[in-house]
Amino acid sequence: MCKRFFLLSFIIVIATINLSRAQNLPLIPMPAHLVRGTGTFDISPQTTIIIPHGYFSGEADQLNQILIKGLGRRLKVINSRASHSIQLVNDASMTAPEAYGLEITPSKVTISAGSPAGIFHAIETIRQLLPAEIESGKTYKHLSIPALKINDAPAYAWRGMHLDVSRHFFGISYLKKLIDVMALYKMNKLHLHLTDDQGWRIEIKKYPKLTGEGAWRSFDINDSVCMKREKDNPDFKIDGSHIIHRDGKILYGGFYTQQQMKALVAYAASRHIDIIPEIDMPGHMMAAINAYPFLTCNEVNKKNDFSEPICPCNEKTFEFAENIFTEIMAIFPSEYIHIGGDEVERSQWAKSPACKALMEREGIKDLPALQSYFINRMEKFFNSKGRKLIGWDEIIEGGISPTAKIMYWRTWVPDAPVKAVKNGNQVIMAPGEPLYFDNQPDQYSVYKVYHFNPVPKGLTATEAGLIIGGQACTWSETIPSEKRADYMIMPRMTALAENLWTNQPGEYDSYTQRLTLQYKRLDALKVHYRLPDLPGMITENVFTDADTLSVKKPLDAMRIFYTTDNTLPTNSSTELKGALVISKSQTIKLAAFTPNGLRGDIYTLNYKKEKYAEAVTASATKPGLVCSYYKAFFKSSQLITGKPDSTFTSNSITVPESVKAPSFGLQYRGYIDIPADGIYSFYLTCDDGGILKIAGGETVNNDGLHSAIEKNGQVALRKGLQPFALDFIEGGGGFTLKLKYSINGSAPQEIPSSWFKN
Template sequence: MKKMFFKYRFFAFLNLTLQFVCFFSFGQQINIIPKPVAVEQRVGAFKINSKTQILSGTKSALASAGFLKTYVKSLTGLNLKATQTAAVAKNGIQLLIDPVKVKHAEGYELEVSAAAVKITAADGSGLFYGLQSLIQIIKQSKTGQFSVPACKIIDYPAFSYRGMHLDVSRNLFSTATIKKWLDMLAFYKINTFHWHLTDDQGWRIEIKKYPELQRTAAWRNETLIGHKRTEPHLFDGQRYGGYYSQEDVKDIVAYAMARKITVIPEIEMPGHALAALTAYPGLGCTGGPYQVATYWGVFDDVFCAGNDKTFAFISDVLDEVITLFPAKYIHIGGDECPKTRWKVCPKCQKRIKDENLKDEHELQSYFISRVEKYVESKGKKIIGWDEILEGGISPGATVMSWRGEEGGIAAAKLKHQVIMTPEKYVYLDYYQSHDRSEQIAAGGFTPLSKIYQYNPLPAGLKADEQQYILGVQANVWSEYLPDAEKAEYMIFPRIIALAEVAWSKNETKNYPDFLNRLNHHKRFLQQFNYAESNKDITGSIDIQHLQYELKTDLPGATIRYTLDGTYPGLKSAVYTKPLAIMGLLNLKALSFINGAPNGRVFEQHFSKSLATGKTVSIKNLPAGNFAANKQVLVNGIAGTYLYNTGEWLGFSGNDLEAVIDLGITQQVAEIGIGLLNYHWQKMWAPDRLTFEVSEDGENYQQVYKQTEFKVEGINRIKQKINPVNARYVKIIAINKGIIPKGEYGAGGNAWLMADEIIVN
């Protein structure tokens, strides 16, 4: 089918200057994102011509009429007449607000016939969103005629809160860039922009009463090069910083508001305050001196909770912030606040005593509650990360559940409003592909499919408790996003998947259907450096049957593969069913569509041994994001240095004691295991590693012991031993336990990370 190509200014009403090429195909398919509640496709199409009129039924609809008029002119060159009238005219696009007919907030009905287009909405937001859907389905014929396929669409959001968070403390983005992103958020019906403005690495908002925040807190001496996990740390030696003036903030807020987006500011407290303390050291427990952080992490120096000057400073800051942001919410952080300084600070200890608090956790609750009361006195409400649950939650606080779903579930059961933003599912600074060419990321693995399949309503909540889930948000932390291009690669198209999660009913979601619609939306993504990692082949292992499965999301694709490490071609084997692991060595695979390669080459190396596929028993359970099936220790696949493939078992503060049953007694001459040692990720090699063997599973003899390991990275232990008969192999790795003083995360549990066990 032939496609027409043409250039137009994307969302001219948004004052974008970038032009790019896009296309519309001739078909009548309704490819709207997010997926509407109901779509009825009809026969025919409405043609847009010079006599088409835009009719706004009410004065409140005039702004939307102006928006549509400007857009159509940019797209077609036609200068349509816009009139305020309740009359229905042929060849007209009618815009109505009727909350009686459309009862759901932000909802709309879009009806298209050959004679007219009619959008009826519950409110101004609904009308705006109806127009976004209309814009998405405008098409161009071979002769240059613009039209809209006949249809009826009924639509309204599943959740009232649909958000994206952006961290500008670690790395700044220009106001022009933020506006560009806001345009796309609005296009996909995301209605909240959570602006993370302060942190340890920089204070990014002008506060006129405290000029040192601009002169000192907004600047750091240099910035970490590469990933935090790598030692030794390297720095660029370049002073970095800046901030948004109050005029910048007003501009962004107004720009967002015109696009039905609420901007919620975040001013971090009581932790992540190092930048502010550098400017005003008297607000810390030690009095300083402090330095704006030059690398990423959690730092012991936080706001002093026993100092009344701290609360005076926060109140003054919030006074100026509140005047800039009309949103009803102020985000006050509350996450990752170490209690190290509070435990030895005389002022904090006095506060605990004076307020009859049990401990430092209740001191944090006191801190949050005190700030909340001040915010509420200004007619606002607070949002905090789920740590604000610790020590008792403030009465009117809304919780952002980021460490998992548990915090959100607990808050909802306490009848607090909740926004779900679990890092495992919706953090956009996580890797979206396991391909080696992926740009550096924080960690984790969140492909497009994982975000799309997320359900913000946790299974652990009863029906009457689900009402407290306001919605869902994707978070963009910028530690490894030094420029807009790298940020866009991480944001798009994953934020579009999040938009459908937030707007569309969970039971109507369909990932292949979404990918099909997303393919039609690439014309809207041309102005971004967007990722296409959904083209990647993915691999998964069936541990029970020792089979390896390949999968591609590309419709109509054929996977071809090789087992000898050579590049797959058209003569390579076609993948039709899972492959037996015992027959694999160096697997490479590539997708082909119509005989042409598509996407990147998938690679997986397998290491087989006497232990592969054998039964493993472990004494302590793995924890957190590293609580994988214990059989991954003998599945033939080694974990990578990114530790995000599900191949590493992680033990928080606990030892590893694993026993492999080889099935029969046989000669053993070599034993090995992989261990991960990244102190800056709180991952430590064991204090002691021992290998033991046994014929009966009761009486073991030690055959190897090691107490020293590489400073950083993966330690592949593969030790030759004097040949011995054994059926059982026991590996004991003694956890470091508590992270030593002076090290990152001191006082907390060390992670012991283990992967593939080898026995030969």
């Protein structure tokens, strides 16, 4: 027992040392096992690539495509031994899918794997070890990579990215760019959301009106939002290449021909990425129904919260669906086909005589079971063609076969993946928080993705094996350009890549150091990534005498520019080179810029000179805050009115477990007992919205219907009781409510419950 304990301790120490040694290597995801060697291997035009007869010629070509950028010529590929070579070895003993070994010495490079995918992943590891400048075509006489030994394999089989090309359209060139970046970080599934109410994006030859009419639309409410935001951020400019003029109308849209998509599928396959097509049904089908009205139960197409679905009680519907998926299967060889199945407005089904008759004939008890009838029938069709069905987690509600794959997204239904697993279904984790990359990123986004646990609570080890991986989803309602898509996806995707491949959440500090080394490569690849947040930015600042603005740059090459006239900062504005003393009330806008012109987020900092708010007196106070609970939907926390459904006392700012309504409002009232005079900063995180008032004035405004984001503000407070009011709303879906504080610039921390009085 003692020897086994010593050996285990030794292994842990070695693993820690290996990770520490790897911190200066630009590798994401971190390999499972890495040992640094001595010296380097120099790749020159005379270096050869050795492949075994009949194996890995495609992977050798991929390696050459990388090296030709840095050397200016291809390396010779041979089947015989040679000195100073890069050898690809077929190792049948490596049975783990996508596993590889990589050994680099000063005299040779050996890549071992039992599959082409493993060889390719090793090549992408080598790519990250090469100078980033080769990505933009800079050539060298030779390329040096460090000596090391790696044994590597992914923790999860499904490492996916999703892109919605329906709400806003993205061209083939951008999809290739996304595939290349995914391959760099060893992601292996690209899920394309090809159809929705706003557009049908794939050519179906049997139904030409799907793209002839369904691929084009007038500007909608989401376009209006983008146009408004474009005034402050050019990334919101709608791509003019997807705008046409037809019959005197301006239309937005586009679609992929079958030939284009087949070529893209082959492009992805050469990089060992499967493209998973999604044709969303029975809901989200307005683009199809407008072209073919017979698809609904009443031949009416309208939209309230969700659009009219296709009718599952009409044989013509199944004929239509099977014809479409037959063509889809001829384009996409993927084992998996995604059918959607989410957010279905079923009320018209209940009014349909055909549905009533079908439900009685088939013994279908309710509308969720009627939807399951449709999904199960489509799954049988998929299976008959050798394919497997994936659906969003709503498809389990009316009962589903254990052979379907479930993609979990509804964070407010935490038991959905558990129910699916216990039904025997494999599950892909894609919860809206934190894996919806269309949610506005903030300073915590990368951290939350990195630390996301794909395995839900309540599963046994055997059941956990049915969690086959995870996926980030990027919905494009307000992502109208390629630059905006890059910004929303990167660098969050790198955190997800390491989470799903390496799955060592304790290595976050190592990851952030390695991420910093990745930015130069992303620059060379022309990825319009989100720059790291500037630390310590307070939106609403107060001071009694003077304040100082200073910024610690997260990247050395950054330069900070600012304005004081409410105009947007550019790299021609005044540069913040040191500390800026502020002695009067004013607004400062500032942003970071990289040498290649990439701009970070714009921070609007309001500075207000004010006196300390005097404490108030109150007799016979009791612990806690009075909380009023309203079971209703509110668009704004300022609109909470009426009689509360219940009132209780709370010792903390959190949503109590007793709050069960899907939409609600909360009002906290009382006092906060301030322990000492000072400038207090408050950090309010809300999903959806909230407004914090302290000492009678608005301290933090984080209102609106949005995902979980943090906003902050300051107030100058005297010691003693200060009036406290917080209004919070949840519009539907998962909720988050957190409040922290700091004093005079200290680190944010939880507010002690003893501070709250009423």
